[in-house]
Amino acid sequence: MAIQWFPGHMTTARKKAAETMAQIDVVVEVLDARLPEAGSNPMIHELRHFRQRPCLKLLNKVDLADPEATRAWLDYYNRQPGVMAVAISAKKPGDVAKLAGLAQKLAPHRNDPIKPLRLMIMGIPNVGKSTLMNTWVKRRVAAVGDEPAVTKSQQRINLTPLLTLVDTPGMTWPKIEHDADGFMLAASHAIGRNAVIDEEVAIFLAGILLERYPALLKARYGFNLVGLDATGVLEAVAKKRGCILKGRGGELDLEKAAMILLTDYRSGTLGRISLETPASRQAMLAAAAQQPKQARAAEADAAE
Numbered sequence: 692m693a694i695q696w697f698p699g700h701m702t703t704a705r706k707k708a709a710e711t712m713a714q715i716d717v718v719v720e721v722l723d724a725r726l727p728e729a730g731s732n733p734m735i736h737e738l739r740h741f742r743q744r745p746c747l748k749l750l751n752k753v754d755l756a757d758p759e760a761t762r763a764w765l766d767y768y769n770r771q772p773g774v775m776a777v778a779i780s781a782k783k784p785g786d787v788a789k790l791a792g793l794a795q796k797l798a799p800h801r802n803d804p805i806k807p808l809r810l811m812i813m814g815i816p817n818v819g820k821s822t823l824m825n826t827w828v829k830r831r832v833a834a835v836g837d838e839p840a841v842t843k844s845q846q847r848i849n850l851t852p853l854l855t856l857v858d859t860p861g862m863t864w865p866k867i868e869h870d871a872d873g874f875m876l877a878a879s880h881a882i883g884r885n886a887v888i889d890e891e892v893a894i895f896l897a898g899i900l901l902e903r904y905p906a907l908l909k910a911r912y913g914f915n916l917v918g919l920d921a922t923g924v925l926e927a928v929a930k931k932r933g934c935i936l937k938g939r940g941g942e943l944d945l946e947k948a949a950m951i952l953l954t955d956y957r958s959g960t961l962g963r964i965s966l967e968t969p970a971s972r973q974a975m976l977a978a979a980a981q982q983p984k985q986a987r988a989a990e991a992d993a994a995e
Contacts, residue, residue, distance in 0.1 A: 816861030893949030
């Protein structure tokens, strides 16, 4: 199942973001450290390149991500022109306190009350922008919720005479090109549940866990992984957690098991897990590029 999610208010949010970007100095893009590229909105990339704005990339929720993968992503981003990347937890005041200084380095000409530094906070839904704003401003200025797309309008805050923040709604994009990106976004709860089938998302997640983090799976659920595929992992979770449909002759409740697995991942209960690395991203894109060639070759063979 291909996952797509672009609620109507996001079209308005994109138009407003394009207008506002003309008046700011640095884009602060908040990313989920567990899936930074899958969760990087290409519309943000297009807008800031059109306006030639530098970008401070914040790999948020770093406490939930695989440290080795995070180090690889920081190295990847910090080699890009006009980009500075740092790993943070938006809940930690100490992490947030250093951000103004880092952004200043990207726009050194904006450093006095006549020319205050103007930052625009952007990112996908449920990535932690509202938590970042509340921590930065040191009071509740943005609604925080467990469901994506809680924030639906921009707000501008003059934090000091030298610093202005513009908070924007979380935005997805009209077409998610790669199916794996849609599943990673859904697994991390950046997409509304009405657009996904939890069981399919959990099976996708189980496949990654089985391949890269089998020890964490075994430690959490205590079952033998030998001979299991992704679907088998979900079935084993259902058995271990007693997810049985009533009156159905012992049939497993895989939907309930899916929510257990997804919740354990999202909360960090499973451990520190990253769904992608620069290397896995490159491999996925290379495989996707080969698919059209293979399709054309198959069509040619069928025509002969």
